Amino acid sequence: xxxxxxxxxxxxxxxxxxxxxxxxxxxxxxxxxxxxxxxxxxxxxxxxxxxxxxxxxxxxxxxxxxxxxxxxxxxxxxxxxxxxxxxxxxxxxxxxxxxxxxxxxxxxxxxxxxxxxxxxxxxxxxxxxxxxxxxxxxxxxxxxxxxxxxxxxxxxxxxxxxxxxxxxxxxxxxxxxxxxxxxxxxxxxxxxxxxxxxxxxxxxxxxxxxxxxxxxxxxxxxxxxxxxxxxxxxxxxxxxxxxxxxxxxxxxxxxxxxxxxxxxxxxxxxxxxxxxxxxxxxxxxxxxxxxxxxxxxxxxxxxxxxxxxxxxxxxxxxxxxxxxxxxxxxxxxxxxxxxxxxxxxxxxxxxxxxxxxxxxxxxxxxxxxxxxxxxxxxxxxxxxxxx
Amino acid sequence: xxxxxxxxxxxxxxxxxxxxxxxxxxxxxxxxxxxxxxxxxxxxxxxxxxxxxxxxxxxxxxxxxxxxxxxxxxxxxxxxxxxxxxxxxxxxxxxxxxxxxxxxxxxxxxxxxxxxxxxxxxxxxxxxxxxxxxxxxxxxxxxxxxxxxxxxxxxxxxxxxxxxxxxxxxxxxxxxxxxxxxxxxxxxxxxxxxxxxxxxxxxxxxxxxxxxxxxxxxxxxxxxxxxxxxxxxxxxxxxxxxxxxxxxxxxxxxxxxxxxxx
Numbered sequence: 001x002x003x004x005x006x007x008x009x010x011x012x013x014x015x016x017x018x019x020x021x022x023x024x025x026x027x028x029x030x031x032x033x034x035x036x037x038x039x040x041x042x043x044x045x046x047x048x049x050x051x052x053x054x055x056x057x058x059x060x061x062x063x064x065x066x067x068x069x070x071x072x073x074x075x076x077x078x079x080x081x082x083x084x085x086x087x088x089x090x091x092x093x094x095x096x097x098x099x100x101x102x103x104x105x106x107x108x109x110x111x112x113x114x115x116x117x118x119x120x121x122x123x124x125x126x127x128x129x130x131x132x133x134x135x136x137x138x139x140x141x142x143x144x145x146x147x148x149x150x151x152x153x154x155x156x157x158x159x160x161x162x163x164x165x166x167x168x169x170x171x172x173x174x175x176x177x178x179x180x181x182x183x184x185x186x187x188x189x190x191x192x193x194x195x196x197x198x199x200x201x202x203x204x205x206x207x208x209x210x211x212x213x214x215x216x217x218x219x220x221x222x223x224x225x226x227x228x229x230x231x232x233x234x235x236x237x238x239x240x241x242x243x244x245x246x247x248x249x250x251x252x253x254x255x256x257x258x259x260x261x262x263x264x265x266x267x268x269x270x271x272x273x274x275x276x277x278x279x280x281x282x283x284x285x286x287x288x289x290x291x292x293x294x295x296x297x298x299x300x301x302x303x304x305x306x307x308x309x310x311x312x313x314x315x316x317x318x319x320x321x322x323x324x325x326x327x328x329x330x331x332x333x334x335x336x337x338x339x340x341x342x343x344x345x346x347x348x349x350x351x352x353x354x355x356x357x358x359x360x361x362x363x364x365x366x367x368x369x370x371x372x373x374x375x376x377x378x379x380x381x382x383x384x385x386x387x
Numbered sequence: 388x389x390x391x392x393x394x395x396x397x398x399x400x401x402x403x404x405x406x407x408x409x410x411x412x413x414x415x416x417x418x419x420x421x422x423x424x425x426x427x428x429x430x431x432x433x434x435x436x437x438x439x440x441x442x443x444x445x446x447x448x449x450x451x452x453x454x455x456x457x458x459x460x461x462x463x464x465x466x467x468x469x470x471x472x473x474x475x476x477x478x479x480x481x482x483x484x485x486x487x488x489x490x491x492x493x494x495x496x497x498x499x500x501x502x503x504x505x506x507x508x509x510x511x512x513x514x515x516x517x518x519x520x521x522x523x524x525x526x527x528x529x530x531x532x533x534x535x536x537x538x539x540x541x542x543x544x545x546x547x548x549x550x551x552x553x554x555x556x557x558x559x560x561x562x563x564x565x566x567x568x569x570x571x572x573x574x575x576x577x578x579x580x581x582x583x584x585x586x587x588x589x590x591x592x593x594x595x596x597x598x599x600x601x602x603x604x605x606x607x608x609x610x611x612x613x614x615x616x617x618x619x620x621x622x623x624x625x626x627x628x629x630x631x632x633x634x635x636x637x638x639x640x641x642x643x644x645x646x647x648x649x
Contacts, residue, residue, distance in 0.1 A: 109543050344486065345487060
């Protein structure tokens with residue numbers, strides 16, 4: 001099936017060329033970071049994780065979200081999703097690749113990375129995160145490839161793949177739970193020390209991931225004519241809507257606990273994120289309020305069935321939802337966790353241009369992986385007459 | 388610079404060799420390595436022992452800025468800690484005010500002097516250290532004597548320990564620290580660090596191994612006490628029995644090994 005990568009329209013090659021160019025430029029920036037150290041980033045002694053780790057966190061969610069297609073299709077025999085599943089699985093592979101790369105670019109001594117395996121530390125959540133991410137990558141690669149091969153040959157997929165698929169469903173929940181445990185088990189970081197962190201992560205993943213997938217698939221429809229099926233889009237939109245409602249609800253639970261209990265430590269990060277500190281308003285405050293407005297806006301479109309099924313409005317609602325959830329998890333989560341500092345002081349964090357470029361480079365690699373895999377999937381579907 | 392680097396390599400080499408022969412205690416410094424014969428390691432007969440090392444800081448004896456500078460300089464000089472004038476700085480020992488140090492013991496009605504005074508900060512060498520728990524490579528580990536030690540050569544620089552430490556005791560080498568050190572380095576016997584690793588106070592484990600008190604304790608002239616918390620006859624136990632002491636963020640259950648007499 002790999003040969004499918006070689007033949008394509010001109011715009012396909014232009015797209016790949018563009019991605020490779022972005023990767024090359026951002027790669028040069030990363031080499032600069034390797035030589036100078038992480039001093040080129042906006043991180044500091046007090047805010048010691050930044051954009052890289054937050055993007056890692058966000059994309060673990062995107063990877064896990066493939067389960068929102070796989071679970072209905074295999075646990076509930078919801079056939080309408082079967083046409084689209086392969087795109088979800090392949091997007092998960094791209095997302096996990098991005099996660100791994102975001103960890104690598106965040107390391108101070110990346111050449112020592114193998115130490116995590118050479119000196120396995122079962123007490124560290126990072127150790128389990130590595131295991132579940134590698135496992136998830138392998139599961140999706142095997143499942144995606146085998147089912148696609150079966151589709152190409154117009155036969156039923158082998159029986160054993162079913163068990164791997166069941167495993168992958170449970171595995172998807174585990175990767176994001178373990179990622180939440182990276183944060184939720186740390187004493188003294190009030191914004192993260194919450195029992196519903198994993199639940200929040202999953203709900204935000206299950207709205208944002210499928211929303212990204214749906215946006216990409218709708219784009220694909222315009223570009224190539226591949227139709228995911230009206231019914232499938234409708235059902236996935238309902239799933240996204242429920243997940244987003246739960247996501248917003250969980251966030252409000254945090255707000256209630258912090259403010260009704262009156263415990264200052266729990267309030268400080270929220271106050272900092274939404275109102276700043278001592279009269280100065282950090283840039284992240286504007287983002288947080290933008291996220292609130294976008295989240296409300298997206299729900300206003302997604303909840304009433306009439307608006308939700310309007311295909312002209314839907315992409316906008318999904319876009320707003322993706323941005324809102326990205327601000328919450330890709331910015332606010334990290335910044336609120338580190339500010340205030342353990343000394344109840346305030347150190348502002350702002351990613352530098354170089355940091356943003358390295359992150360863009362990782363995005364481009366992820367997009368490249370997804371583009372190549374999707375190209376294979378599309379051509380196989382075309383050949384098999386399942387377009 | 389070259390000289391400093393050569394010294395560093397020499398000491399790193401000896402340390403790696405000593406580590407290979409199973410002598411974790413020598414990883415920090417050159418002095419204990421002198422006792423190592425080829426393929427063997429013997430503990431120095433002068434080494435100080437304890438079941439649980441602990442520190443008592445008598446805050447009443449720190450009156451002027453000079454009192455603090457003296458101990459901080461002793462520590463930072465001994466361990467080649469660079470002075471980086473940005474938010475990406477390295478600190479093993481530093482000072483801050485009461486509301487920043489004892490955040491969950493804050494009371495605005497405390498005597499003005501107490502609120503305005505500075506307090507000495509360093510790694511707490513917790514009995515239950517979150518940094519050790521989260522480290523994915525065991526580059527941070529707890530010794531049997533209660534000291535939370537670090538292997539700079541194993542650290543991958545993931546900074547999970549910095550997120551885990553509720554006391555902000557850890558620093559990351561965002562840049563090459565040697566650029567901010569004199570040439571030759573202040574203490575050629577102690578290795579300088581490379582960029583991309585985390586570091587913190589080591590309770591001077593390498594000095595204890597050769598029978599010396601920690602650098603800050605030695606420089607403090609009695610204002611900082613150091614001893615075995617498990618020994619009722621030790622200086623720290625006596626000081627704690629006779630004076631009122633507090634620790635930072637006791638509610639987190641980390642059991643800090645640094646006590647403050649107030």
